[in-house]
Amino acid sequence: MRGVIDLLVITSSDNEAKANIIVLEDGQAVEYVPDWQNADLYKHDLLLGVVTRHVPHLGGVFVDIGLDHDGLLHLKNEDPVPSIGSRVIITIKRVAEHFGLADKGPILSSIIVLAGRYAVYRPEQKPLRRSLLAELPPTEAESLFTQDLEQLEKRFVQIVISADSGPAPRRLAAFGDPLLVRLQAFATRLKSIQVEGIDSYIRVEQLLRAETPDLLPLLKLHPQHLEQGLAELHGLPDMARAVSERVVSLPCGGSLTFDRTEAMHVIDVNSGSCRESSPTALADRVNSEAVKEIARQLRFRNLSGMIIIDLIHQKNIEKQEMFAEQLQEAVSHDRGKVTVYGFTALQLLEVIRQAY
Structure with missing residues (x-):
């Protein structure tokens, strides 16, 4: 729940x-x-940009969006190539600094998505229903979906009309x-x-x-x-420090250690000062607390990419699978897309997460 x-x-x-x-x-x-x-632009913001340069070797064009660095708009083979100086309505797909590339511009997309509370409007594509609707009675959910979708469609028309005049580049709507x-x-x-x-x-x-x-x-x-x-x-610690702390304590006396490499995040689970009647009982207690805290930390830190988790090792394969299932259940509330792939041959739990 x-x-x-x-x-x-x-x-x-x-x-x-x-x-x-x-x-x-x-x-x-x-x-x-x-x-x-205090951010200049956010992921999913709708922008009016100006094409500055064709870059065929990168499969797209550079677009001035009002930042220090132009954004890169990828084009499909069938897409028409916009002329230099032309205006384009685009959205931010990825912010480069999230990938350790603070000196690069963002990745842009011409696929427009307007997200409301209950509906997601996509011009010329089938609309999507937000997960919130599943928590409501069917009749009420359908009514709210229809109303939200109509409002988003009207807003998109207004955005397109406004893009025909006024300065460029500029932000058209702060959906992000x-x-x-x-x-x-x-x-x-x-x-x-x-x-x-x-x-x-x-x-x-x-x-x-x-x-x-x-x-x-x-x-x-x-x-x-x-x-x-x-x-x-609310009894909160220093958030800026907490979100970047390398070691996080568990109630049982164990701990999690977070490290990052170029290719992945690594989370090591340690038993620390935890004591139990047997090695099996120790591993069960520490791992059970660890998967719950790891699920929270993934959201709190908004980690993305490959995540390798080294739980306390157990010979019982069924126990391993149980903790993988517990983690899958714990991340079900995460707004980011999380996939728990299971254990590798070296008994490391492999997870992929897409940041929100």
Whole structure:
């Protein structure tokens, strides 16, 4: 069963212009977005770009989107090649810095996707239904899907009309805003939207009024002058430090160690100070706690790519499969796509995750 969600927006103590987003699920931090609203562009934003250069050897064109580096728009063989100086409506598919390439521009796509709370509109393609609909009665779900889809279609028409005039490059719609994405994803489970600091509160209120006005009753202001900040009130550690800590402790006395190579993330499970009556009981306890915490850390750190997990080794193959199944169940609440492939010949658990 999915837990209740509290969404926190906490103003940075050293800079009031910065705010961090924290998603709590049943009181535990499961998602963290640092420095909200200070990014130039977000993944899934809809942009009006200007073609600057043809690059056949890369299979596409470079497009000026208003950043220091042009983005790369890949073209299929059957796609017409836009002329230099022409305007194109594109979306951000991947942000280069997420792949350790901060000195490169983003990867762009001409496949437009507009995501609402209940529907995903794709011009000239079949619309998609959001997973939230599965939590609602069928009649209500169908009505909400239809309404949302109609609104998205109207918005897309307005975006296309607006792209015919005005400056370029520019952002046409901020569909990738991290706060908006989370409001849509957790709408049916949201218990509260708590905001620290009046400036952040005004920004959040404006976004709610424009995009999700039905969630306004959940909005609460936590004044900055109070003795306890929002982080302290919820017993949260320093998030910037927690999201990058190499070693994470487990309740039993064991620990997880996170390392990263060029090709993969590696998570080593250690028994540490945990004590049990037998090696089997020790491995069972540590591994059981480890898979639950690993599932949370994958979301919290938003890890992507290949992830290799070295659990406490056991000779019993059935036990190994049990922990693989437990991990699969634990990651079922993850908004990123997670695939648990099972154990390798060296008893390493192989996982692939796509970041959201």
